Amino acid sequence: MTGYYAGYYAGIDIGSRTIELVVIDEEGGIVQSLQADTGFDPIREARRLMNGVSCHQMMATGYGRNLFELSFDAPTVTEIKAHARGARAFFPDAHTVLDIGGQDSKAIALFADGRVKRFEMNDRCAAGTGKFLEIMARTLGYEIEAFGGEALNAKRDLTVSSMCTVFAESEVTSLIAKGEDRREIARGLHISVIRRAAGMINRVSGEGGIVFTGGVAKNPCMVELLKERLSREVLVPEDPQHVGALGAALLAMEAA
Amino acid sequence: MKQNDIMNRLQQMTDENIADIERAKSEGRSVIGFYCLYSPTEMAVAADAIPLTLCGTRNDPIAAAEEILPRNLCPLIKSSFGFAVTDTCPFFRFSDIIIADTTCDGKKKMFELLSRYKATHVLQLPQNQDPETALPLWRAELARYKTIIEEKTGVAITQDGLRGAIHLMNRERAARKALMDVNQLNPAPLPGSRLLEILFKVGFLADKEKGISLMEEIAAIAGNGGLGATTIDRKSGKRILLTGVPVGVGSDKVVKIVEQAGGAVVAFENCSGYKQAFTVDTEKDPMDALAEQYLSTPCSVMSPNTGRFDLLKEMIRDFSADGVIDLTWQACHTYNVEAFSIDEFIRDTFGLPTLHLETDYAESDTEQLRVRIEAYLEML
Structure with missing residues (x-):
């Protein structure tokens, strides 16, 4: 994270195959949506994905969430809750x-x-x-x-x-x-x-x-x-792979 | 007294236990090994023999067991058998005879093979608890069991001997219950993993009095707030009741994951926990009382198994549970099938969702279990 944007929140979904990162503004609108292969070093990939991304608060989900929590001191949420929240954003x-x-x-x-x-x-x-x-x-x-x-x-x-x-x-x-x-x-x-x-x-x-x-x-x-x-x-949803990351971003916003 | 002091004393008792058993054996006392809660240990006590719980909660001997048993069998059965064939359970080695029960299909067929390694007597356990039909069968089965213990030990079991044995075992069960009931307090003074370790280790002690006094002491201190509240409150602090199959040291991964996720396992509705919290009636004829009480054990091998529903209802209320995790060992058909009715019952009665988990002793699914358990705690 290179900067501090008061109104931005991010969610990262570190899955077994891919990592998705979604940044939202304070209305919940998607500002940025990124993806990378998880590979064998998920934290390195996550770090690379976050390079240039700015936000106020973020939340991690997916299998790598606890690893991410240790490396980045970000709160976590399970994929279950993140997908539930993300799905609601598309279909209330x-x-x-x-x-x-x-x-x-x-x-x-x-x-x-x-x-x-x-x-x-x-x-x-x-x-x-x-x-x-x-x-x-x-x-x-x-x-x-x-x-x-x-x-x-x-x-x-x-x-x-x-x-x-x-x-x-x-x-x-x-x-x-x-x-x-x-x-x-x-x-x-x-x-x-x-x-x-x-x-x-x-x-x-x-x-x-x-x-x-x-x-x-x-x-x-x-x-x-x-x-x-x-x-x-x-x-x-338009971008079904990003639903978990979006859900995490929304939960980060709602927790703030 | 701090929790650490208690655990040190328990460890010391555990260390002395083997010497205690060796001494008793050298004095001519017999040792009877037990696998299941359905077998009345009073019979051994009444014959001045030592009842010992046998090992079966670790993953280590499962590979050896699978050289003989099918892989697709419950880990408890494979572990028990594996400990026996690899001669790695000291209590199995000390046992002069093993007492087992026809509980589930996997166990009763495993016992046939086990008898090649050690004298094994299998009690024919009925499949329901009907007082008219099942109880007389079970009562007769206990009479046969009594004769076998008498023959093996060379000690005649008297009415007074049985009464004394029931008195001692009732005291032990009362101490276990008092210890478990400490966690009715909110917050619960004993973390689930700690409670489990105490119950598990005390279960192996040959000298019943040692275990009773330790459990009474812990219960008294914890009840007075001497142990302090559990430190588990990181994420949710939700009070979880664990039901289903037995758990012990080595098969406690679910308890640990719940605690790592910030939940507190406050009680165990299983045969390693609260199913042992019963009292044998001391007014009745001792053999009748034993038959009645032991047959009523609410295990899923019974059909129907209404007692488990009653016990859960009581425990969810008494322990102020926020959630219920129903644990099934892989290939344990009776608990696995019953999980549907348990979930329905708890939803209907308490409006609580349950989490049903099916796993084995291996660690390979830890992360998958963690997602389910964390998501469950998020839901509550």
């Missing part, structure tokens, strides 16, 4: 949030006033997360950015039963060997992730629109399949 009536990031996924239900009512998270492995899709895209020879679009063009649903990244990779290899269509395998993989995400959502909330955040929300096939599977409205 939101009461269900699905966040699928690099290594975890979570479904959050909110009270009418925006507080977290209950949440569900995936367990310790990366099944059903961005990491899973990334590895599967690579196995099928797709760029991650094109993966969802290709899957959307599949002519039929193909079943991939394994959720574990390691097992699913072998299953995909054997489907390729059987001569199955690459796009249909891709769609099958998307369906398997959505099946799991839908289960998490159903455990926390039964109806109404769902705000979909995190990097995986950028995948059009995931959004489509989620709508289909749950017959509920799915709302994707």
Whole structure:
């Protein structure tokens, strides 16, 4: 932080794959929005991202939050609360949030006033997360950015039963060997992730629109399949990867 | 007396414990090893034998256990078995016989294998607590258990012996309860990790009187404010009740994470904690009283397990809990399934959300657990 701007607040979301930094003004409007790969030294990356950023108070979230707290003496908040707050900034009536990031996924239900009512998270492995899709895209020879679009063009649903990244990779290899269509395998993989995400959502909330955040929300096939599977409205914020950082920035402002 | 002095004295007792057991054995007393709260330890005491709790709360021997047992089994079962096969639990080594119960599927099948290493008697525990059908079975099972202890120890168990044993064990349970009840104060004088360590270590002591006097002393001092309030108030200071599977030193990572996140674990509704806070009726025939009291232990292996709901209701109120964390060891089906009903019950009765965690003894998911626990404390 190079300067002191009385009215500015920042939130930083140090995730397993990427770091996002959002700076807001005192009305909550986004002034600056940055992103970097987390790499193996998250604090160095965070420091680089913050170079040139000015704010009055900041808050950290994501897996690296406690490391950040030690290095920068900034308060922290969990991803759960940060995503809940950030989702509300885009959709003030939101009461269900699905966040699928690099290594975890979570479904959050909110009270009418925006507080977290209950949440569900995936367990310790990366099944059903961005990491899973990334590895599967690579196995099928797709760029991650094109993966969802290709899957959307599949002519039929193909079943991939394994959720574990390691097992699913072998299953995909054997489907390729059987001569199955690459796009249909891709769609099958998307369906398997959505099946799991839908289960998490159903455990926390039964109806109404769902705000979909995190990097995986950028995948059009995931959004489509989620709508289909749950017959509920799915709302994707303009920049779904920055929702956690925005939430943290807003919480920093509200705490000041 | 400071908490450090208490812990030093407890450590000293723990150090002397092995010598105490060796001395007793050399004097001809038998040692009976126990795994589960359903087995009345009074039977051992009545036969002038030493009842010892067996190890099963550390991750270290699990790899050895997995050479024989499937990996997808509860860590408590794997740890218990691992300690036995690696001969790293002194209490297992000292035991002349192991008393176990047909509680869950994993345990009863593990005990079949365990009997290859040590004489093991498995009590046939009924699956419900019905006074008409289950209790007579259990009463008969205790009669068989009594004979086995008599044969093993060469000591005849008398009515008076049983009464004396019940009296001693009631005193120990009363001391444990008094110690745990100290945390009904707000703020709670004993951090959860400290309380857990005391209960855990006292549980292994062969000389019951030593443990009783230490627990009575701590309870008296803490009750008078002598220990000072817990220093945990950094972030939330929320009072958490931990329910579900047993925890001990080595399997207490959830307690530690709650404390690191600024919460206070004030009470344990599990068989290493408040499920032991019962009194055996001294008016009834001792065998009948033991059968009745022990069968009523509210573990999830019972179907239905209404006692756990009653106990939770009482404890949430008495300990002024702000939140409830329901802990399940991986592959513990009975607690895992019951978690749904527990969550529903606590929401409906108290309007409190619960946090259900499923994990094992390994540290690999610490950060994932931390997110859940911190988010839960934020919610309260």
